[in-house]
Amino acid sequence: AAAAAAAAGAAVKAAAAAAPAPPPSPELTAAWKLLKEFTRMEIKGTAQQHLGSASGRAKLKDALMLVYSQPCAEEAWGCESPPDVLMGVVASDSRLGVRALRDWCQALDLPYLPPENRVPGAASIAAVQGAVYLKYNSTTQLCYISLYQGRDRGVLLQLGQGELLGHFPLGLFDEAMSNPEPSLAQ
Numbered sequence: 001a002a003a004a005a006a007a008a009g010a011a012v013k014a015a016a017a018a019a020p021a022p023p024p025s026p027e028l029t030a031a032w033k034l035l036k037e038f039t040r041m042e043i044k045g046t047a048q049q050h051l052g053s054a055s056g057r058a059k060l061k062d063a064l065m066l067v068y069s070q071p072c073a074e075e076a077w078g079c080e081s082p083p084d085v086l087m088g089v090v091a092s093d094s095r096l097g098v099r100a101l102r103d104w105c106q107a108l109d110l111p112y113l114p115p116e117n118r119v120p121g122a123a124s125i126a127a128v129q130g131a132v133y134l135k136y137n138s139t140t141q142l143c144y145i146s147l148y149q150g151r152d153r154g155v156l157l158q159l160g161q162g163e164l165l166g167h168f169p170l171g172l173f174d175e176a177m178s179n180p181e182p183s184l185a186q
Contacts, residue, residue, distance in 0.1 A: 031066040032075055064157070067159065068159065075163075085108065085139075093129075097133075098134070099170075099177075099181065102182045103171070115143045116145070117144075154168055154169060
């Protein structure tokens with residue numbers, strides 16, 4: 001009897017896993033549309049309509065939080081546990097980059113990983129001079145900082161196997177910079 005109950009339970013779980021996911025809500029579809037539109041406009045340098053006002057930035061932030069919180073198979077984001085998140089932070093200096101990484105991790109409820117210093121000749125992250133790139137991988141727990149030669153600034157985000165979104169503002173989740181300075185010690 002116990003074996004039959006276990007087999008029945010396994011069959012129910014298998015059927016649930018095989019069942020198609022419900023279609024995304026209209027709100028979720030609209031949030032993905034906004035984030036993709038922003039990304040296309042950001043690539044072209046025309047995203048100011050989303051960034052130029054507090055309400056525009058709030059809409060981006062709300063859309064990010066909605067898509068992050070809800071699975072969407074159509075976008076290759078299954079909300080795995082733990083979530084599979086890749087983040088790239090491009091900042092004018094290490095202090096701003098580490099601050100943005102910490103604030104984004106906090107907002108998305110991801111573990112903050114102090115970045116490993118991969119800058120030759122810099123004894124610490126605080127000693128890194130110039131623009132930086134921070135790479136964060138929630139699955140492998142990899143996080144490092146390196147020098148960056150490009151002009152872009154902001155946060156790139158990839159949820160699951162979906163497309164890359166951004167560059168979002170570094171301070172999107174702490175515009176007033178009211179959170180304390182992060183430690184740059186290694």
